[in-house]
Amino acid sequence: MLLLTIPIALPHEAILILCSTVPASYAQSVRDQLVSRGRGDISFIDAPVSGGAIRAANGTLSIMAGGSDPALKRGESLLAEMSDTAKLYLVPGGVGAGSNMKMVHQVLAGIHILAASEAMGFAARLGLNAQDVCKAIIASAAWSWMHENRSPRMLKEDYFPGVSALTIILKDVVSGPVLS
Numbered sequence: 001m002l003l004l005t006i007p008i009a010l011p012h013e014a015i016l017i018l019c020s021t022v023p024a025s026y027a028q029s030v031r032d033q034l035v036s037r038g039r040g041d042i043s044f045i046d047a048p049v050s051g052g053a054i055r056a057a058n059g060t061l062s063i064m065a066g067g068s069d070p071a072l073k074r075g076e077s078l079l080a081e082m083s084d085t086a087k088l089y090l091v092p093g094g095v096g097a098g099s100n101m102k103m104v105h106q107v108l109a110g111i112h113i114l115a116a117s118e119a120m121g122f123a124a125r126l127g128l129n130a131q132d133v134c135k136a137i138i139a140s141a142a143w144s145w146m147h148e149n150r151s152p153r154m155l156k157e158d159y160f161p162g163v164s165a166l167t168i169i170l171k172d173v174v175s176g177p178v179l180s
Contacts, residue, residue, distance in 0.1 A: 013041050015075045019063075021048040021106075024096030027066070031095045043071035046095045047079060048102035050109075055084070062087035064105065066097030112146035119147070120154050130155050 010016065016034075018027055027046035034042050045067040055061050063083040065072060072090050079088055091097040119142075123133040134151045137143060 010042060015043045015078060017045045017047050017075060019047050019049050021102055022099055024099040027099050028096045043074045044095060045071050045075045046098040048098055050105060060084040064089045064091055064098045064101035066091045066093055067095050109146060112144045113150055116147040116150050120151060
């Protein structure tokens with residue numbers, strides 16, 4: 001468990017937002033450390049983000065935020081500055097709820113990456129024009145953000161592994177609670 005050092009120096013009633021994708025238990029341990037160090041005055045928010053570097057620079061991230069009701073109320077304006085107005089999710093359930101919502105989000109992201117790949121491979125196998133198929137899917141009810149975002153790279157055969165790999169599941173989902 002990471003020991004906190006910075007929060008001791010934060011001003012009274014500061015807002016501390018954890019934007020990393022971490023297990024809910026880790027976010028809860030940070031909250032517990034704050035309290036055990038006498039810093040229960042700090043409004044702590046568990047707020048993992050999604051959207052990549054471009055959306056971060058534009059302040060249009062998707063943010064899934066969990067925390068106490070007072071902490072979320074105090075931090076909402078800061079979170080709103082970082083997020084797309086339609087993609088700020090204040091998740092009920094306290095610290096850890098944001099991390100849990102991010103895990104659900106990442107499961108779907110991984111599924112959509114796989115689905116886009118399978119659909120484009122199927123279209124190729126059927127002899128369809130990949131550019132036409134891609135445009136039709138983007139304009140249809142079958143659209144997904146992952147398909148629109150990843151298919152152009154598939155069509156260029158740009159498979160740089162640092163850009164999009166399903167190991168995201170290991171980073172963002174497997175580290176969470178084990179469900180039985």
